Amino acid sequence: MIGDSELAREFWEYGKSTTCPIYDMHGHMGDWPAIYFPRGDTADMIRTMDECGVRMLVFSHHLALFAPTLGNGPAIEAVRRYPDRLRAYCAINPNYPERIEADLASFEAHTDVFVGFKFLADYHRFSIADARYQPAWEYANERELLLLSHTWGNSALDGPAVLRQMAERYPRVKLLLGHSCHGEWDQAVALAHDFPNIYLELTALFDDRGILEKFVDEVGSDRMLFGTDLPWFDPHQAVGALLSAHITDEDRHNICHRNAERLLAPLMVGLAGG
Amino acid sequence: MRFFDCNAFFGLPAVRPLAPVATVEEFLAEMDRAGIEKALVWHIAQHDASARVGNALLADAIQPHPRLIGCWSVLPSQTHELPPIEDLFRQMQAARVVALRIFPSSHRFLANAVVMGDILDAMVVRRVPLLISVRRGMDWTGIYALLSDFPDLVCVICDHGCWGMDRLFRPLLERYPHVYVDTAQYLLDGGIESLVADYGAQRLLFGSGFPESYFGGMMMALRHAQIPEDAKAAIASGNLERILQEEEL
Numbered sequence: 001m002i003g004d005s006e007l008a009r010e011f012w013e014y015g016k017s018t019t020c021p022i023y024d025m026h027g028h029m030g031d032w033p034a035i036y037f038p039r040g041d042t043a044d045m046i047r048t049m050d051e052c053g054v055r056m057l058v059f060s061h062h063l064a065l066f067a068p069t070l071g072n073g074p075a076i077e078a079v080r081r082y083p084d085r086l087r088a089y090c091a092i093n094p095n096y097p098e099r100i101e102a103d104l105a106s107f108e109a110h111t112d113v114f115v116g117f118k119f120l121a122d123y124h125r126f127s128i129a130d131a132r133y134q135p136a137w138e139y140a141n142e143r144e145l146l147l148l149s150h151t152w153g154n155s156a157l158d159g160p161a162v163l164r165q166m167a168e169r170y171p172r173v174k175l176l177l178g179h180s181c182h183g184e185w186d187q188a189v190a191l192a193h194d195f196p197n198i199y200l201e202l203t204a205l206f207d208d209r210g211i212l213e214k215f216v217d218e219v220g221s222d223r224m225l226f227g228t229d230l231p232w233f234d235p236h237q238a239v240g241a242l243l244s245a246h247i248t249d250e251d252r253h254n255i256c257h258r259n260a261e262r263l264l265a266p267l268m269v270g271l272a273g274g
Numbered sequence: 275m276r277f278f279d280c281n282a283f284f285g286l287p288a289v290r291p292l293a294p295v296a297t298v299e300e301f302l303a304e305m306d307r308a309g310i311e312k313a314l315v316w317h318i319a320q321h322d323a324s325a326r327v328g329n330a331l332l333a334d335a336i337q338p339h340p341r342l343i344g345c346w347s348v349l350p351s352q353t354h355e356l357p358p359i360e361d362l363f364r365q366m367q368a369a370r371v372v373a374l375r376i377f378p379s380s381h382r383f384l385a386n387a388v389v390m391g392d393i394l395d396a397m398v399v400r401r402v403p404l405l406i407s408v409r410r411g412m413d414w415t416g417i418y419a420l421l422s423d424f425p426d427l428v429c430v431i432c433d434h435g436c437w438g439m440d441r442l443f444r445p446l447l448e449r450y451p452h453v454y455v456d457t458a459q460y461l462l463d464g465g466i467e468s469l470v471a472d473y474g475a476q477r478l479l480f481g482s483g484f485p486e487s488y489f490g491g492m493m494m495a496l497r498h499a500q501i502p503e504d505a506k507a508a509i510a511s512g513n514l515e516r517i518l519q520e521e522e523l
């Protein structure tokens with residue numbers, strides 16, 4: 001068995017837990033050109049979620065991020081199809097600033113679908129501090145929404161320095177550091193220490209042995225969020241890593257569901273507790 | 275399920291990682307906690323410091339622990355840093371070492387017939403597995419060139435990367451019948467199921483990537499993959515056991 005706790009025994013035996021549902025706070029959906037996804041369609045992703053005990057996935061659709069022609073329409077369609085299992089981040093592409101006003105209007109019209117915004121600055125080639133993002137920052141700050149930003153170590157576009165600048169400027173945004181400034185771990189810890197509205201999101205970290213223990217020890221599991229980039233990464237792999245890590249089951253509950261439930265509660269009517 | 279890990283190391287790397295595993299005793303303790311029965315292991319000094327020194331460190335460390343089977347590093351014969359290949363094979367037998375690794379880009383050589391012909395021809399004859407790592411020491415262009423020169427080589431492609439590499443390794447599985455991939459970093463959702471559906475369960479080996487990855491990650495993924503139990507058993511341990519039985523060291 002992969003660990004020595006009650007949750008490890010339950011997950012190992014059944015692949016999911018009755019007491020520890022998973023809220024995956026960093027997902028995508030659909031095709032992406034550089035990767036073959038065996039399970040990239042909405043129905044296949046729901047099947048994976050069922051197999052792994054993922055109660056809720058909050059995602060940005062690949063097409064919303066990479067096919068500006070289509071925008072956020074496919075995400076709205078998916079959430080409306082599975083309203084008990086999916087919520088979406090409204091993707092903002094700063095290459096088309098003339099569309100951002102319409103994106104915000106779409107958010108306003110679909111508060112049953114969107115719980116926040118997704119920025120992908122490294123890919124879209126604009127800093128998250130660029131003025132083009134400003135309307136979304138302000139909208140999120142006024143409403144205390146989630147904002148999941150792709151973050152990566154040593155990036156001038158979405159690395160620690162510019163994140164610090166934006167966290168100071170918009171303290172009411174619930175700022176989720178996607179990938180936790182991957183590689184600049186000490187800077188991610190410092191940001192979480194300095195800003196109570198910052199959360200460390202764990203996509204792509206479950207394959208870096210030792211980081212879970214470091215964040216739990218130096219930040220605390222109440223500031224960490226489960227994420228997989230689904231359909232990129234198998235949630236069972238992430239769960240297995242979480243169960244192998246030298247942390248407690250209380251930490252695992254915080255990471256898998258408690259923190260996400262707390263963040264989502266004001267944004268979702270009728271959210272079931274874990 | 276019985277797990278026989280084909281891809282794990284111990285020892286202190288030159289650059290400190292997040293969670294180093296310094297000794298074989300620490301390594302075994304983590305194996306026991308995870309429930310890994312056996313492992314084909316190497317010592318990080320084989321890559322970071324010296325093939326000769328690393329090989330010796332590995333042999334000494336695993337000697338008292340029959341659950342651990344060794345994988346040494348090999349270098350081109352032109353510089354005479356290691357014994358001639360037949361002598362090396364004899365030393366491997368004595369040290370419970372059953373496979374070899376190469377790190378061409380890190381150790382500054384090319385893995386092709388000009389450079390490695392004597393060694394790799396002998397490995398083909400004796401079916402000695404060669405393990406290569408995309409994470410450490412070999413890129414895809416080099417792998418394609420290597421297999422073009424040695425199409426019958428028993429070759430395990432390890433650490434092929436978490437960012438969706440199916441388009442890179444599937445053609446090699448189709449072309450070369452003795453090529454395998456390991457599970458370390460095969461994080462792709464539905465990847466195990468899709469690969470088994472297209473190529474059978476015989477071409478995938480359980481590898482953890484420990485200590486850089488957690489043992490439990492790919493154990494959990496395999497345990498709950500939507501494939502038959504006999505396919506899981508083959509991937510977890512059976513395929514590697516078969517490969518080693520076919521070896522004529």
